[in-house]
Amino acid sequence: MVVKSKGIVLGYIKYGDNSIIVRIFTEDFGFGSYIVNSIRSQKSKKSIGYFQPFSILELVMYVKESRDLQRISEFKNHIPLHHLHSDPTKNAVTLFLTEVFSKLLQSEQSPNQQLFNFAKESIQAFDTIKEGVANFHLQFLLKVGPYLGYAIDEIDHLFSSVEQTAPSSEEFQRIEALMQEDYGANIQMNRTSRSAILEAILNYYQHHAHIPRPKSLDVLRSILN
Structure with a gap:
C-alpha cells in the first residue's frame, strides 16, 4: 500500500x-x-x-x-530549514535532542498529532531564533513532557522523583521561566546552572521513561561551554 x-x-x-x-x-x-x-x-x-x-x-x-x-x-x-545544520551550536543541540527524543518516542508507535505539531513548531522556532539558543534543549525537554505522558506538574517533582537536592529559589525561577517563556526568550543563566538543570531533566526522564544516558551529552557540553 x-x-x-x-x-x-x-x-x-x-x-x-x-x-x-x-x-x-x-x-x-x-x-x-x-x-x-x-x-x-x-x-x-x-x-x-x-x-x-x-x-x-x-x-x-x-x-x-x-x-x-x-x-x-x-x-x-x-x-526548509536555513540555520539548524549550519550553525555549530544549533547543530550540536539538534544532535543531542534527536538522540533523547528518539528514546522518548520508542513507545509512540501510533499517531500523536499534538506531539507531532509541537515538535514541528519547536524545530521551526529553533531554526529562526537568535537569542536563547543555549537554552533551547532545556525548554524543549521541559515542554515536551505533557505530550508524552511525563508532565512536570510541580517543579519540585523534577527533583523529588530522583531524590535530588531541591533547587534554590534562583534555579526554581529559571526553570519556571524555561517552562513558561517562548523559545528565544532571554533567560539569563551561567553554564553551571544550565548544566544542573539539564542533569535534573535527564534524571527525571531516566527515572520515568527509563531512557539511557545520552552519548552526545559530553559533546553538547563542550560546545555550550
Missing part, C-alpha cells in the same frame, strides 16, 4: 552498499524506521542531506503489514 505522510527525521544508519535506515517520527504512523534505497549511490538524483536530524519532510512510503521494515520511495522538504 502506498501512503503519504509528513515526518521529522531523527537520524539514520548506513545499510548495505548504498542505502540507509532512517528513524522518523511521522504525522500519521508515529515513530518508526524506514529504508531508503540507493540514496548513497553516485547515481542517486537526491542528496542524503535531506535526512539530516530534525529535517521535516513530505514522504511517500510503501507500507506492508507483514514487513518489519517499510520503505520510503519519494521525499521532499516540507519546511
Whole structure:
C-alpha cells in the first residue's frame, strides 16, 4: 500500500552498499524506521542531506503489514530549514535532542498529532531564533513532557522523583521561566546552572521513561561551554 505522510527525521544508519535506515517520527504512523534505497549511490538524483536530524519532510512510503521494515520511495522538504545544520551550536543541540527524543518516542508507535505539531513548531522556532539558543534543549525537554505522558506538574517533582537536592529559589525561577517563556526568550543563566538543570531533566526522564544516558551529552557540553 502506498501512503503519504509528513515526518521529522531523527537520524539514520548506513545499510548495505548504498542505502540507509532512517528513524522518523511521522504525522500519521508515529515513530518508526524506514529504508531508503540507493540514496548513497553516485547515481542517486537526491542528496542524503535531506535526512539530516530534525529535517521535516513530505514522504511517500510503501507500507506492508507483514514487513518489519517499510520503505520510503519519494521525499521532499516540507519546511526548509536555513540555520539548524549550519550553525555549530544549533547543530550540536539538534544532535543531542534527536538522540533523547528518539528514546522518548520508542513507545509512540501510533499517531500523536499534538506531539507531532509541537515538535514541528519547536524545530521551526529553533531554526529562526537568535537569542536563547543555549537554552533551547532545556525548554524543549521541559515542554515536551505533557505530550508524552511525563508532565512536570510541580517543579519540585523534577527533583523529588530522583531524590535530588531541591533547587534554590534562583534555579526554581529559571526553570519556571524555561517552562513558561517562548523559545528565544532571554533567560539569563551561567553554564553551571544550565548544566544542573539539564542533569535534573535527564534524571527525571531516566527515572520515568527509563531512557539511557545520552552519548552526545559530553559533546553538547563542550560546545555550550
